[in-house]
Amino acid sequence: MDRPARMALRGLFNLVFPDHCKVCSSPLEDVSRVPVCKTCLDAPKPLQSEYWCDRCRAPFLTPWFLVEGLCDMCRGDEAGSTIKGFDTAYTYGPYEGELRRLIQLFKYQRIHTLSAPLGRLLVSGLPTHEQFDWIVPIPLHWRRRWQRGFNQAELLARIVARHSGVNLVSALKRKHSTVAQAGLSDAQRRTNTEHAFRLADKHRDAVKGKHILLIDDVLTTGATLSAASRVLRRAGARRITVLTVARADRRSPWSQLAQTGSSNQ
Numbered sequence: 001m002d003r004p005a006r007m008a009l010r011g012l013f014n015l016v017f018p019d020h021c022k023v024c025s026s027p028l029e030d031v032s033r034v035p036v037c038k039t040c041l042d043a044p045k046p047l048q049s050e051y052w053c054d055r056c057r058a059p060f061l062t063p064w065f066l067v068e069g070l071c072d073m074c075r076g077d078e079a080g081s082t083i084k085g086f087d088t089a090y091t092y093g094p095y096e097g098e099l100r101r102l103i104q105l106f107k108y109q110r111i112h113t114l115s116a117p118l119g120r121l122l123v124s125g126l127p128t129h130e131q132f133d134w135i136v137p138i139p140l141h142w143r144r145r146w147q148r149g150f151n152q153a154e155l156l157a158r159i160v161a162r163h164s165g166v167n168l169v170s171a172l173k174r175k176h177s178t179v180a181q182a183g184l185s186d187a188q189r190r191t192n193t194e195h196a197f198r199l200a201d202k203h204r205d206a207v208k209g210k211h212i213l214l215i216d217d218v219l220t221t222g223a224t225l226s227a228a229s230r231v232l233r234r235a236g237a238r239r240i241t242v243l244t245v246a247r248a249d250r251r252s253p254w255s256q257l258a259q260t261g262s263s264n265q
Contacts, residue, residue: 022111023101033113036102041117044099046125047091047249056089056222061251084222085229086214089242092125094249095218103217103246107152115152118217119159122245126160130241133210134169135161138228139197141174156245157215166213171203172228196224197231208236219247 019028021037028037049059054069065071073084093099099121106114137157145151154170161168175198199207212232216225219242229240 022105022109023098034117035111036105036114036117040098040102043097044093044102044121047094047247049251055087056084057091058089058247059249059251085226085233086240086242089219089222089225089244089247090125090127091219091244091247092121093246095220095246096249099246107148107217110149112150112155115155115159118245119156122156122215122243123160123163125243125245126164127241127243131211132164132166132213132241134171135164135166135213135215136169136171136232138214138216138224139170139172139174141176144174153216156217160213160215160243169203171200171207171212172197172231173200195227197228199231199235204235207232209238210236211239211241212237214240214242216242216244217246219244221248 020026020035021028021040022035023040024037026037026039028035034041047059051060051063051066052058053060053066053071053074055074056071058071060066060071067075095103102114102118105111106118135157137151137153139153140148140151154168157168160166175196214225214228214232219225225242225244229242232240
């Protein structure tokens with residue numbers, strides 16, 4: 001085989017099995033369909049805090065922002081404004097560093113093989129003291145799914161369903177394609193997603209009384225998950241628990257970057 005042919009073959013092999021880590025650029029020691037080294041895959045750590053909102057699990061530096069265990073937004077929900085819509089939210093880690101990069105590679109560079117390691121992180125964030133009736137992924141609009149090739153929330157939800165033995169149900173549909181959330185204010189994000197979802201017709205009568213585990217990759221402001229939760233709530237869901245791989249940590253300087261650098265769909 002002549003040199004140009006060898007170079008072309010090597011280029012094709014490296015396209016399918018990259019030889020450098022997509023996160024840190026170090027050489028990959030093993031042939032794998034996941035183009036990230038073990039060090040970077042093992043780098044994400046769980047979100048930790050001494051103070052949490054009892055409802056949405058948002059971390060805080062001090063207890064002074066919590067009244068009877070609730071943050072401002074969750075106290076608004078208790079008063080009937082339904083800002084959030086869901087009952088509680090769990091996550092694996094903060095949306096920063098290697099975890100942020102892994103999620104971006106997964107979604108925007110379409111490296112769907114990262115669903116396995118990210119799914120394992122998601123499972124480790126699963127609350128073991130709660131029992132669920134359905135696992136429901138946040139849906140993509142058909143046009144966005146066609147462009148990306150997959151729905152990242154659905155791939156992650158499948159892993160949680162296999163682990164927990166709970167049925168995965170595509171109970172939600174996107175009514176229309178929303179603009180990217182990146183760069184929008186909190187209020188604009190809520191307006192953008194307010195009427196984005198509807199209940200799938202075949203599940204319309206089956207939601208009532210269910211405890212639903214709602215799955216997505218990232219929780220930033222919570223606008224997308226809140227809008228989806230309100231649809232399920234109006235259909236009669238008894239309880240809605242959110243689970244994401246990562247969430248924006250407002251204690252961190254990465255938080256602002258997370259909101260401007262993630263479309264969250």
